[in-house]
Every structure is written in structure tokens, then in C-alpha cells.
Amino acid sequence: MSVPRVIEGNVVVPKGSKFCIVASRFNHFIVDRLVEGAVDAIVRHGGDASMITIVRVPGAWEIPTALAKIAAKKKSSALIAIAAVIRGSTPHFDYVAGEVAKGAAQVSLSSGVPVAFGVLTTDNIEQAVERAGTKAGNKGWDAAVSAIEMVSLAREIDAAF
Numbered sequence: 690m691s692v693p694r695v696i697e698g699n700v701v702v703p704k705g706s707k708f709c710i711v712a713s714r715f716n717h718f719i720v721d722r723l724v725e726g727a728v729d730a731i732v733r734h735g736g737d738a739s740m741i742t743i744v745r746v747p748g749a750w751e752i753p754t755a756l757a758k759i760a761a762k763k764k765s766s767a768l769i770a771i772a773a774v775i776r777g778s779t780p781h782f783d784y785v786a787g788e789v790a791k792g793a794a795q796v797s798l799s800s801g802v803p804v805a806f807g808v809l810t811t812d813n814i815e816q817a818v819e820r821a822g823t824k825a826g827n828k829g830w831d832a833a834v835s836a837i838e839m840v841s842l843a844r845e846i847d848a849a850f
Contacts, residue, residue, distance in 0.1 A: 709765040713773070
């Protein structure tokens, strides 16, 4: 009996991989911890810190524009979007959170460059703190690991087809 071929990536940074982290300056006290987690994850999984570029944008809303410009250059193996969008008393949260998610997905699909989503969307500051390195882990780290696996997977797909 034959078995299907399974293609999957792993979490070892492929040689020569370049990562670009696009991070919001808004809520920097949370975002800075997420960026640190992402850089740490890449380095601990075999990446070279000199192959990581961090691009700062004013807020989460501006992330898709920066992602699109960077992806168009085709010089990054993967992009990582990082921000903290914290719900307030107005509908602003809903617009920003939804559009940054749609924009990041659109960039990834249209460019073919993996975009990992490390944008926190929380109801309050306490939840953001929990996801930036305390109780709930570091979502910047998680996004970077996802980016690493997608770079590895892309190479496996290219080799298989």
C-alpha cells in the first residue's frame, strides 16, 4: 500500500534567510517586548541577527503599507507584523484590528512572501501584557516561529514541485 507524500516545514532557520519585522511604535511598551521575543526566536532557531531588519511604523494601521512595499522588493524571506491594538471605548479598535489583519493577509497572498501575524488584539492592557512575555507567552516569539516554518516550507515546496 502506498502512502501519501507529506510536505512540511520545520523550525530551523534555513541558511541565508532574511526576516523583516514591521512593528508599530504605538503601545511601544508592549510592542517592544513582542519584537524582542521575535528576534530571540529567530536567533535561537539558527538565524543570524544581522539578517533581521526592524521597520518601525507609527501604528498598526500603517503596517500593511510597509509590508507591501517591503514584500515588493523580494529581498525578505518572511515578514513579521507586530503591534498591540487594545480595545477602548470607541469603535476605533474594530476598524484598526480588522484592517491590519486583512492588509497583512492581502500582502502575503499577492506577493507570495509569508507574513506572520504578531498583532495583539486585546480587550485591555492586562491581556496585552500577558501576551507580551508573561502568563500567555510571547506572541512575537510565536509569530517568528511561524515565519521560520513558512520559509522552510516554501523551500520544501519549491524542491518538491
